[in-house]
Amino acid sequence: MSLFDYTLKELQEKLHNKEITITDLVDASYNRIKEVDDEVKAFLTLDEEKARAHAKELDEQGSDNPLFGIPIGIKDNIVTKGLRTTCASKFLDNFTDPLYDATVVSKLKEKNTVTIGKLNMDEFAMGSSNENSAYFTTRNPWNTDYVPGGSSGASAAAVAAGEVFFSLGSDTGGSIREPAAFCGVVGLKPTYGLVSRFGLVAFASSLDQIGPMTRTVEDNAHLLQAIVGHDEMDSTSADVEIPNYTEALKQDVKGLRIAVPSEYLGEGVSDEVRESIKAALKVYEDLGASWEEVSLPHSRYAVAAYYLLSSSEASANLARFDGVRYGVRSTQAENMVDVFKYSRRDGFGEEVKRRIMLGTFALSSGYYDAYYKKAQKARTLIKNDFDKVFEDYDVIVGPTTPTPAFKVGEKVEDPLTMYATDILTIPVNLAGVPGISLPCGFSSEGLPIGLQIIGKHFDEETIYRAAHAFEQATDHHKQKPALGGVKG
């Protein structure tokens, strides 16, 4: 067995019994990275020297929490003080010395996790395959011809490959759940406002959320517990009472009322995915839960509304990249406006430019009502669909993605086909509700399939309870990719 086969709880027991040290855990991470990251290509920046020194220091102290001393990888749009943060963009290639930590990073430092490095992503979190990274494309550990998903593709791949014990991702339209599904790990997009966005480089501020990516549901609950809470540095951070998420795992799912939207099993969803979801529903029946088919009638409008809204917000948020205060400045420019125009031309990749253009268009004079405002109204209808279903049901269950991972290069030429990948995750962000993806099977090609469980606002407890019950009744999460020639 490898150290990566243990849950956080088991690792803490081993640390406590002095069977292992934190230095062993950090060694295991960097050894594995040396072994497989040429294939997986998950890390943009490693922080090895500091991580090893940190481990040594922590080995002198006693553990006081479940995350103590555990190696973590952080998506590269989450700001880390003194550690290069690029958002996988050439624009921030030289941003080697960020001035502060994101709130989630400060919170993890208080728990004494060990930061291994920064993880690749689609540039500024815009993408569903990692192919929009300005550096390189992270690969799916289950088959390196396939994409890991995006935009938190490397956050999922690094956990699946056993390079880190857990990671942080961010999710604007599915960017945690889609890669979690493609790579066979557990990824939660929390309720909008539950986790502070301070220090998350903003993409679409009314949709963005940071969330945990782990091997197991229990580990996921531990990581969420550490990063939630009101933050005065984020004015959209919700001031709500925080429950004990791991307590929720102890309850069974007898009597749980599950809604299954017919739109989530319809056209475009592959037979293998549909069969896996049906098998999962059978597991829930056996566990004493009940399910019924429902309708989320406005689902088909979600992708269109999402691209108008998220691109509009992005066009405003990315105005800050002007080549003046940080980032790369074009050396060609001779006047101020050209500093902006040339720096942005040189610094941004194709997809980022496309979205800035779409957003600027949708917000421009004469088009605002027809596109931006219309999309905001569609958002209301989509949100109302969820509210209505949640009057009668505890959770909504369906696939995370219509198909398993696709091949590198397969969808890169057609933005609209790529956007449709997120058709089952986008509505969740528009409604602001929480959603998790966890493994529920494999395709005939051996690629993981994800089960999505969606809950009411701030009801992560019920999501975890349902996810944990399914996980404990199945063994999909115990499968591991055969990377680097050896299993494990």
Added chain:
Amino acid sequence: MSEITKEQVLHVAHLARLAITDEEAEKMTKELDAIIGYAELLNELDTDNVEPTTHVLDLKNVMREDEPRKWIDREDALKNAPDEKNGQFRVPSILD
């Protein structure tokens, strides 16, 4: 309805402060036209009596006392700047 023109694309690129070549403008015209064309799916929806959602949570303005506090000092603020002089960000002349 949508039929985006290259002139519109060049205008939007200027608004977005993005320098684009003629060739890029042509490619982007096609792409934006396809995306906007797809987004017109929303016109199927009757939204006359629907309020727009700007935000999913019922949040009010969050205010705090306007008190100065220590954040970052000038030297730190300038250390990631592409160009700086005399403790300030340096840019090309704005006035002729």
